[in-house]
Amino acid sequence: MRFANQAGRGVIVLDDGVADLEAVSGGRLGPDPMAALQNWDEVVQLAASVDRATGPLDEGSLGCPVPRPRQVFAIGLNYAAHAAETGKAVPEVPATFTKFPASLAGPHDEIEVVGETVDWEVELVAVVGRRADRVAASEGWGHIAGLTIGQDVTDRTLQVAAGAQFSLGKSRRGFGPMGPWVVSTDEFDDPDDLALGCSVDGETVQDSRTSDMVFSVPQLVAELSAVVPLLPGDVIFTGTPAGVGVGRTPPRFLAPGNVLETWIEGIGEMRNPCV
Numbered sequence: 001m002r003f004a005n006q007a008g009r010g011v012i013v014l015d016d017g018v019a020d021l022e023a024v025s026g027g028r029l030g031p032d033p034m035a036a037l038q039n040w041d042e043v044v045q046l047a048a049s050v051d052r053a054t055g056p057l058d059e060g061s062l063g064c065p066v067p068r069p070r071q072v073f074a075i076g077l078n079y080a081a082h083a084a085e086t087g088k089a090v091p092e093v094p095a096t097f098t099k100f101p102a103s104l105a106g107p108h109d110e111i112e113v114v115g116e117t118v119d120w121e122v123e124l125v126a127v128v129g130r131r132a133d134r135v136a137a138s139e140g141w142g143h144i145a146g147l148t149i150g151q152d153v154t155d156r157t158l159q160v161a162a163g164a165q166f167s168l169g170k171s172r173r174g175f176g177p178m179g180p181w182v183v184s185t186d187e188f189d190d191p192d193d194l195a196l197g198c199s200v201d202g203e204t205v206q207d208s209r210t211s212d213m214v215f216s217v218p219q220l221v222a223e224l225s226a227v228v229p230l231l232p233g234d235v236i237f238t239g240t241p242a243g244v245g246v247g248r249t250p251p252r253f254l255a256p257g258n259v260l261e262t263w264i265e266g267i268g269e270m271r272n273p274c275v
Helices: 033-037 040-047 080-085 137-143 156-161 217-225
Strands: 002-006 009-014 017-020 072-076 095-098 122-128 144-151 176-184 195-200 203-209 235-237 259-264 268-273
Touching: 002 033, 009 033, 009 040, 033 040, 072 217, 122 195, 122 217, 122 259, 137 144, 137 217, 144 259, 144 268, 176 268, 217 235
Parallel strands: 072 235
Antiparallel strands: 002 009, 002 176, 009 017, 072 095, 122 144, 122 235, 144 176, 195 203, 195 259, 259 268
16 A cells, blocks of 8 residues: 555555545545554555545645654664765664654655755655554564655754754755655565665665665664654654765765655655755
8 A cells, every 4th residue: 555645635546546535434534644644554444445546646746645743763874884984883772863853845845955065865764553662673563554765864064063963964944855655564575675775866876775774674663662652653764875975985965956866666766856
């Protein structure tokens, strides 16, 4: 199942059409995408019985599929090659920070380039579908509604301006594009091994697989839920592979006029123009 936010309404994506959740549920589910994510089991059950669209798919009106999560977790240095390119050691526990929810954006939204050190970071994003509190890694996938694409866009100057507390540098307006939809975990042959990458103006700058993550999605669910409950609709940016701009010689960053395209196997792609 593919779940999307089309023009502010929760929809199930069916080929070239969409089934509006409020319509096909007879009003049991409202139009708010967050309400759907907080009632995920009902959405999954409903989707199994939906066989026709209620309207066309309009990719231009797709918004962030998880527009207002209560918690946004992000993991740093979760690929060994990325840790090496930044000169950092691979952490023994997940290097966790947050992107503030107001920074999240849609799969085709513009990225406002502020300053000269705005960087790209392709990431697999796991969306929580069931409350997870002190969950074992062996049960981690059972608490994930689905997966989507994310870009952890980063102002490198602001990131290091306050020492190790770098969430603000990750959270400028529009610095968290997500989408184009959330794909339920049952759609993947192996959700632990997906190709991911991104390009700038057609040149591939990141190309890896999620199987290279230091901490897998189930491990992250276990580590995070040991500290704080994960709530339905929360999102986990799981870290970026090697190939970021700051790790290049010389460093390379985004500029107005660039187009950042991001993809993950089995999910789709995003296209974000830089302004």
